[in-house]
Amino acid sequence: MNFEFTPQQEQVRETIARFAAEEMAPLVAEAEENEVFPRQLFRRWAELGLLGVRYPEADGGSGFDKISDCIVREEMSRVCQSFSASWSAHTHLALWPIWRAGTPQQKARFFVPGLAGEKIGGFGLSEPDGGSDIRAMRTKAEKVSGGWRLNGSKLYITNAPMADFLMLAARTKPDLSTDAISLFIVELPNPGFRISKLDKEGIRSSETGLIYIEDAFVPDDCLLGGETGTYGIVRDSLSENRIGVSANCIGMARGAFDAALSFAKTRIVRGKPIIEYQAIAHKLADMAAEIEAAKWFVYYGAWRVDQGTIDAPTASRVKLVASEMAVRVTEQAIRILGGAGIMREYPAGRFHRDALVYIIGEGTSEIQRNIIARSLGAS
Structure with missing residues (x-):
């Protein structure tokens, strides 16, 4: 395994980061306030081939690997986890079982229009x-x-x-x-x-x-x-998607870290930016280290998916580490922002609320620990 992304994967990251900043970010405030998903995103995602990232070109997909899928998730979640969550539930949880085990008629009726953003x-x-x-x-x-x-x-x-x-x-x-x-x-x-x-x-x-x-x-x-x-399809789907949502957690943590770092460089206390105070600098250092460590564990999991060697205990380890990290990092971001951290004009509070979802959703941390423990011989 090479510890670097391919030029194609880097291009995917650049494209998604730009799209998320230019077309998704302007929709976030209104969507979050009204708790209504902007459905037009599905058509736009389809136009860009983002609904078919994980599927072969022969089946109408974009033909990318799981690492690229995780890059898409990470960059989208860095801007808005709500949008990424709906994307994930559709493009993986709803479509993947049909692609994997559906009849030709089922694929024509649901998978094809699903990739086109015509059905959610x-x-x-x-x-x-x-x-x-x-x-x-x-x-x-x-x-x-x-x-x-x-x-x-x-x-x-x-x-x-x-x-x-x-x-x-x-x-x-x-x-x-x-x-x-x-x-x-x-x-x-x-x-x-x-x-x-x-x-x-x-x-x-x-x-x-x-x-x-x-x-x-x-x-x-x-x-x-x-x-x-067809429980085997459910099991395999959950294992692969736990790697995917772990990439979402990296994105949320990065988004919160970016907000905290920017604030720390511009917030002046007693004549100097708060990043120059050791207590704040150490928090940021710990956050950066945790994100980097979890990031490479997640992409190792994605590599295992691409190699066809992923298993439930490994997926659970990745999900446990990434989700718990995201909760810690996003909380530290709020602490660095102080009072601003709980104001809606800043994104730190939103990232923390969203990160908390993933120590519960896609299998709680306790369930992940059960799966890992059974693989170690616990009853």
Whole structure:
């Protein structure tokens, strides 16, 4: 493994950083205040090939690797994690299972328009009584004539209030094994689905929903791949996406660090910038070191994805380190800004609120520790 990015990857970073600064940043304040996602971004992302970063050119994607995918996430999250969260839920969690296991008809109906930004997707996994514990899933799918009847609920589902379809996990067998979990592509609106938009402290403009599912009919052609027992797709999707959201954490930490560094150089106390005070300089030094260490761990994880050698414990290690780092760094940014750190005109508070989401979302830190501990022989 080379500890440097290729010229193509550096070009991706430059392009995304410029786009995020010029076209995404002006939308942030209004979107965050109103907690409404600017849907036009999906069409713009599609025009730039950003919805297909992770997919081969032969399938309509941009043909980039996972390292490039993480670069996109990092630079977008450096400007606004809410936008990056909705992008991630669509382009990876909703589309990746279809690309990986969907029938040709399913790909034509959902994957292709998803890459074009014509349909927005989400991934319905977490539940009110289960959270990050997939084994506790209660949503059930019963086989009926011509399809399946779904009942249950899903909570904290990114993009749900504005989605055109959801990738939804449900039990297709009465037993509690993971083999009984299957994936359905649910086109919305569906009369059996009631979706309530949630008000949040973090990632405010990434629209998130609570879903009640009551006798919702889903036709046979919307069972992913036409097969039951697709938990392996869920597991692999989560492992790869945990590497991805770890790159988001690097972006948030960098955004907060940039704000703190700029403030420290311009805030004058007793005749000199506060960066010249050792207490502040040491905070910035620790922040810079933590970001750099986590960054290379994340890109090692991305390299493992590209090599086809990523596994759940490694993905959990990367996610645990990056998410906890982002919380620490963004908090230190608020401390450096002082009173300004909790004013909305400065981004430090937003970065911290958003970073807190990722010690919970995509599997809590505790779940990551459980996965790592089991790989070490713990029961």
